[in-house]
Amino acid sequence: MATSLSRVPAEIVELVARHLGLSDLRDLRLVCRDVNAKVTAGSRFKGFCVHKNVELRKSNLEKLGARLCEPGVQQYLEHLTVTGPLIVTKGLERIIRERTKPADLEDPCCLKRDNIGNRSNVERVAASRSDVEDAMYQLSDFKRQIDAIDTERAVGNDSTALTDLFDMIRTHCKAAGLKSLTLHLVVRREQTTLLSPAVGAPFRQVWEAAQHVFSVSLQAWQRSAIKIERLDVFSGTEACGVQTCTFAAPPNQTAFKNIFTGLKALSLSISNRLLPLSAAEQLRDADRDEERPGGLTALQTPAELREERMRLLNVPSNSTGLADCLRWTGSLEELLIHDYWIINSFDTSAPALTARKALLKYAADNAPLPNLRKLSLRKADIEVNALLKLLKNSPRLKSLTMREVTLTPRDGQSWEKVFAHVTSHEAELTHVYFDNLFEEIEQQHSYVICFTAGTEPGEDASARFERLKVQYWDWRRPSANGWNAFELHQREDVLRGIAYQLNSHYIMGSVQNSAWMEQRRRNHGPLGA
Structure with a gap:
């Protein structure tokens, strides 16, 4: 077989490879050196190697790093997506507790909306005995995964593994870096369907998971000093954003600033992370599959939440952090800022709005972008003078999007x-x-x-x-x-x-x-x- 395949023209091998998945291509490459060379040079194999998606887990990161050591693989990697897993067990616990299950696995909490924003009705159906047994098995497996993830995060294993992966890319990959790094987040309420944060988990859990993925990725980037041209921070992930204060680095951390020097495109979602004050709104923003507490003792009091909200609004680097980052990106050509602004009460409306306006005003005053070609603002509040200054600070701007x-x-x-x-x-x-x-x-x-x-x-x-x-x-x-x-x-x-x-x-x-x-x-x- 090896002899006959080695004599087949590369064009025929390419035609065969077009119908194979990645695992079959790997097996085909093991036939002999000639076939390996023909498959590796084919567009089908290159397509699998150009973009890799890896979960932020030590085992997954190490497995991808090992593959990059194989000849013919590392030379094609250009785009990497780091996905943070958020595991929510409340849905499985409810199946076991109530013997019912969601009618739609893609919308287990019935959070999807129609064309005019009305939420769908809560639909649950009776769960069979096998459904309950399966939920018990999945719940046990999820709890083991959660314990493993918590342990990895506590000792920094995920951060170390991502740093090692970046080092591997820098030393083994042909480009000695990445054309793009994308940060993503998925929610698992059961083992068959991946959900977006907008329909799979409460705000607080989503924010905490996103913050961890962003912080670990930034630390690994700094430690490895890998070259990255494009950075996407949850810009395409619904209901997901990071605080802009995360971008602010202490003045003595020059290495932290240097990693942004060669950045050509930055897309990011930011959020003020304000939760509602009233008990009714807190319950509505909690997990719908969770058992409701008998009283309000399990909830934060309005006074506690008001103090937390004002603390978030008064963090100075929430306004200055983004500008600090942009000031280091002299080569930036594309910038997309998406602001997820969540506020459900009037007591913090005025200071929250002031903080939103200060964010872009500070960027306009302190972060000129002379090489910017493309600017996109979504969900922004800005004063006219700040917007004009922002535009005039980018004399090479070719494309402007405002939503x-x-x-x-x-x-x-x-x-x-x-x-x-x-x-x-x-x-x-x-x-x-x-x-x-x-x-x-x-x-x-x-x-x-x-x-x-x-x-x-x-x-x-x-x-x-x-x-x-x-x-x-x-x-x-x-x-x-x-x-x-x-x-x-x-x-x-x-x-x-x-x-x-x-x-x-x-x-x-x-x-x-x-x-x-x-x-x-x-x-x-x-x-x-």
């Missing part, structure tokens, strides 16, 4: 001044995308409707504005990307200018309002998760 951005006017300047800069010859923008922009005037948020004459065939500016008004909203003609999406693709379209109107008739219960609320829920994660 759910609220602007606070100052000194008579508003969105008009921002749009004037965006469409001027001073800027070099060739692509803009806006969706759900707001203007805040005396605690009132007005919906911003952008339009440019001639950008839609057969529709002038006035017609577009009338169509986009709430009272004339048309269910049949939503935009392709969002309910109030506005996009210009070419430089000549940008130079035409952007006009806008403030929608003062923002009606609760309207299609526009429902769509916006549904987007807010998805961006924040479910309020009752």
Whole structure:
């Protein structure tokens, strides 16, 4: 067999390999050296080696490191995803306790929402004896895994193993580094279905797990001094974000700063991590499969939560930390900031909003990005002068995306001044995308409707504005990307200018309002998760 396969042309081997999975390809490479060389050089094998996803567990990290020592594998690795596992046992415990199970394993807590944000009904069905026995087996296995994970974290085994993996990549891989490092989080409530944090676990558990994955990854990056071009910190993971104070490093840790020097792209989700004050809201934000306490003694009192919330809001590095990080990234070409802002009571609304505005203002004042080509802001509150400074500090900016951005006017300047800069010859923008922009005037948020004459065939500016008004909203003609999406693709379209109107008739219960609320829920994660 080895002799016959060794005589087969490389093109035929490649055709055969296209229909094989990774394990079969590994077996095929063991036939002989000639076949190994042909399979290794094929695009199918390269595709499996370019991007690797590894759980942040000592055994998984060591196994991937061992594979990278094999000839022909390490030379193709370019993109690495580090996934943090969050194991939740409450669902299995409820199956055993109540002899019922969720009707939909992909939505065990019934947290998914329809097009206008309504949550699905809680549906559970009777669990058979075999279902209960299986739940008991899975629960026992999960508890063993949780104990192992806790032990690894306590002694720092996961951090050491990730550092060793980065060292392995730096010394053995052809690129001596990574083109991208992505941080991800998955929730396991049972062993067959992986869930997103938005539907699988309460906020506090998600935040703590995300913080650990981020901290360990940053420590391993610093220790190994590996070169990473693109860093994605949970930007595509719903209801998941890290505190910006995590980016702040002590002044004497120069090595910590140096790791960001060669970074070309940064995508991150941040969160203020404020939990609700009332007992009812605390119960709603707890795990729905957990046994409800008889009283409120198991919950934090409003006074305790208020103290914790104010402490989080008053951490200075929550405003300065991101700017500290950006100040070290002189080569940065792409930046995406997604702010998961969660607040369910009015007592901390004003200081929370002030902190949100200070975050981007401090970045605009202290972190110029001269090489930035692409900027994306999502869920941002910013003053007009800070936004203008942020844009002017990036003279090479080509693409600007803003989704759910609220602007606070100052000194008579508003969105008009921002749009004037965006469409001027001073800027070099060739692509803009806006969706759900707001203007805040005396605690009132007005919906911003952008339009440019001639950008839609057969529709002038006035017609577009009338169509986009709430009272004339048309269910049949939503935009392709969002309910109030506005996009210009070419430089000549940008130079035409952007006009806008403030929608003062923002009606609760309207299609526009429902769509916006549904987007807010998805961006924040479910309020009752």
